[in-house]
Amino acid sequence: MTLPVIELREVSRRYDGGPPALHEVSLTVRPGEAVAIVGPSGSGKSTLLHLIAGLDRPDTGTVTVDGVRVDRLGESGSALYRRSKIGMVFQFFNLLDDLTVADNVALPARLAGMGRGEADRRTVELLETLGIDRHARSYPGRLSGGERQRVAVARALMNRPPLLLADEPTGALDTAAGQDVGKLLTELNAEGQTIVVVTHDLALARSCTNRAVRIADGRIAEDARTHAVAPETVR
Numbered sequence: 001m002t003l004p005v006i007e008l009r010e011v012s013r014r015y016d017g018g019p020p021a022l023h024e025v026s027l028t029v030r031p032g033e034a035v036a037i038v039g040p041s042g043s044g045k046s047t048l049l050h051l052i053a054g055l056d057r058p059d060t061g062t063v064t065v066d067g068v069r070v071d072r073l074g075e076s077g078s079a080l081y082r083r084s085k086i087g088m089v090f091q092f093f094n095l096l097d098d099l100t101v102a103d104n105v106a107l108p109a110r111l112a113g114m115g116r117g118e119a120d121r122r123t124v125e126l127l128e129t130l131g132i133d134r135h136a137r138s139y140p141g142r143l144s145g146g147e148r149q150r151v152a153v154a155r156a157l158m159n160r161p162p163l164l165l166a167d168e169p170t171g172a173l174d175t176a177a178g179q180d181v182g183k184l185l186t187e188l189n190a191e192g193q194t195i196v197v198v199t200h201d202l203a204l205a206r207s208c209t210n211r212a213v214r215i216a217d218g219r220i221a222e223d224a225r226t227h228a229v230a231p232e233t234v235r
């Protein structure tokens, strides 16, 4: 049996004074799955993503990603974990506006100690794969939202992470650009990339994932296998 990419066991997290943001959540994600995390605002989706990303720690329970006990990592361990095991994509892209597209994409590799030559080669390869190579020397500010999100995806994939995490990746995009990102995630998953995407966008959840986990009040209310359908047939 292959090792799960994500294994959460009875994870609880409560912020000061509030009700539990997550209550005894257990979740297993296997290699090659594409999982949508859906649910109303305030239900605990971002909390869940932050725990998986090692940006926060549970009060109780364990978080294991690709064999790493993320809930036990210290600061430097958690930085190393984020560089090597996960790639993250955000609603507002989080690109560095003072760096070119190519330098944004290469940055995670440079931070991980990859040599310039190798990082450049990998950058070119990713920009070509994602269809944004003509923008390599542009600054992100000159690109459309959809193009910026492609750059963010390229950056997230730079260090070949076993897990790609996305938090509302279409939240700042128009419908066409959102569909484009959905297609991109579908293609990456078809090549074997494990993906977890938090989204309000049901069309995205249905088009690019094969499993939907619905969170309500900090608990998993539903965990359903779905069949990915082509984006054109969804909207």
Ligand SMILES: Nc1ncnc2c1ncn2[C@@H]1O[C@H](COP(=O)(O)OP(=O)(O)O)[C@@H](O)[C@H]1O
Pocket: 015, 016, 018, 020, 021, 039, 040, 041, 042, 043, 044, 045, 046, 047, 048
């Ligand atoms: N840093 C924080 N401090 C206090 N409460 C928080 C914090 N982050 C989230 N919460 C609370 O935890 C609950 C879950 O939030 P969150 O995970 O952000 O939900 P979602 O991403 O589904 O909108 C909400 O009640 C929210 O107000």
Ligand SMILES: [Mg+2]
Pocket: 045, 046, 047
């Ligand atoms: Mg959120």
